[in-house]
Amino acid sequence: MSTLLPFPCEEKIPEGKYVLRTFEIKEGQVKEKLKDLNYEILASLSGVDLTFEKEEEWKKAKEILSDYVYTDRPESLEETLGRILKEKGFTLSTAESCTAGMLSSRIVNVPGSSEYFVGGFVVYSNDLKVKYLCVSEDTLKKYGAVSWQTCLEMTVGLKSNLGTDCGIAITGIAGPGGTLTKPQGLTYIGIFVKDKLTVIKRIFKGSRNENRFLSTQTAIFYLLKLLKR
Secondary structure (H helix, E strand, C coil): CCCECCCCCCCCCCCCCEEEEECCCCHHHHHHHCCCCCCEEEEECCEEEEEECCHHHHHHHHHHCCCCEEECCCCCHHHHHHHHHHHHCCCEEEEECCCCCHHHHHHHCCCCHHHCEEEEEECCCHHHHHHHHCCCHHHHHHHCCCCHHHHHHHHHHHHHHHCCCEEEEEEECCCCCECCCCECCEEEEEEEECCEEEEEEEECCCCHHHHHHHHHHHHHHHHHHHHHC
């Protein structure tokens, strides 16, 4: 049995000894991959959560879903990030456009986040992208604020200006609005860990606030992936 939680909502952390929390995989895909196992499942905007009674089934599921599992503990995505950053002794910074502080808010909701989060920028306007992140005016004119090129320059500027070990930059069209070439939900997420840097493109299909939340969820999820490489 499954339940799809509405948004916005207070995140429900799964309870139990054997827990798996996943993201970027649909409930139906999980059921197909784990059709021979017994578990409880809960789907929400945050991802798909699983709880198991038997350790051997939990271990098997963790191996099958390894690309999607971000934690095997009863903790949130941002708590998982905080734990790993503390273990590594890494610092984190952010640069946000369409999410307008939602990402940094989620990060600092975790007690002890001051040990790794140094701060960030909310650069809603193009002028602030240029001023604080050194985004080129030519790049903005040629490609627009919501583009792979602008996101890359935001990420590089964040890394250069704040000097943290890790960072996330987000630019997108949360909605309403958009065009045929740049639809509502189009989002670019730049992530760096030390000298590793990547830019991810997504087109989210939710409401304005759902798209903003999914931008932050995706950003943290892929930062965790990069940290584990």
